[in-house]
Amino acid sequence: MILQFNKVNFSYSSHRVLHDCSFAVSNGELVYMVGKSGCGKSTLLQLCYFNLFPDDGEVVVAGFSSASASEKIIPALRRKLGIVFQDFKLLSDRTVFDNLAYILEINNYPAKKRRGRVEEVLRDLGILHLKNSYPQTLSGGEQQRTAIGRAIVNEPLLVIADEPTGNLDPQTSEEIVSIFKDISLKGTAVLLATHNYDIIDPSAKILRIEDGKVSPVRIKK
Numbered sequence: 001m002i003l004q005f006n007k008v009n010f011s012y013s014s015h016r017v018l019h020d021c022s023f024a025v026s027n028g029e030l031v032y033m034v035g036k037s038g039c040g041k042s043t044l045l046q047l048c049y050f051n052l053f054p055d056d057g058e059v060v061v062a063g064f065s066s067a068s069a070s071e072k073i074i075p076a077l078r079r080k081l082g083i084v085f086q087d088f089k090l091l092s093d094r095t096v097f098d099n100l101a102y103i104l105e106i107n108n109y110p111a112k113k114r115r116g117r118v119e120e121v122l123r124d125l126g127i128l129h130l131k132n133s134y135p136q137t138l139s140g141g142e143q144q145r146t147a148i149g150r151a152i153v154n155e156p157l158l159v160i161a162d163e164p165t166g167n168l169d170p171q172t173s174e175e176i177v178s179i180f181k182d183i184s185l186k187g188t189a190v191l192l193a194t195h196n197y198d199i200i201d202p203s204a205k206i207l208r209i210e211d212g213k214v215s216p217v218r219i220k221k
Helices: 041-048 074-078 096-106 111-124 140-152 170-185
Strands: 003-012 015-025 030-034 056-061 081-084 158-162 189-194 205-210 213-216
Touching: 003 041, 015 041, 015 056, 030 041, 030 170, 041 056, 041 158, 041 189, 074 081, 081 140, 096 111, 096 140, 111 140, 140 158, 140 170, 158 170, 170 189
Parallel strands: 015 213, 030 189, 030 205, 081 158, 158 189
Antiparallel strands: 003 015, 003 056, 205 213
16 A cells, blocks of 8 residues: 555644544555545645644555654655645746756756656656746646646656646546546556546545545446
């Protein structure tokens, strides 16, 4: 298992967000996390990359445990993860190419191989022709593809995506979800949080947060 939640509780002050949550994500598995806006999806994702820690219970990610984690090991954990945000969070003063190359640089990826790796990822995402463009000149879909490229360029074990289609039109949303499916087929686990049931593949593993609980659900289309 690449990700495990074991009886996790989390509250903001006196407001309980997650209660007794247990689930797992396997290597190469695509898992949808659904629920209404404000139900706790973003909080759960922050627990996955140790931006938040449980009040009780344990989160285990890529062999790292929240129960024994220190500030020193968090960078090592995050090097094994790719995170995709709804608002992209691209570096506006860097080109598409440099947004990805920066990730390889800070992760000590061999300098001689960086250009080839970045161009490989951009080619797979269909945006190699935009490598010298700046984020503010791109469409929403192109920005999200760039954000996905940045998340996967370092070959993570798990990609965490927080409402990655929230600002996109239906057709572009389908294209973005298709990219995540391809990522999982290549062996990288994907945890995708969304409130948009229209983008969900009903044959995939689907978890729902409701009243602080996480439980498996099936969706018919």
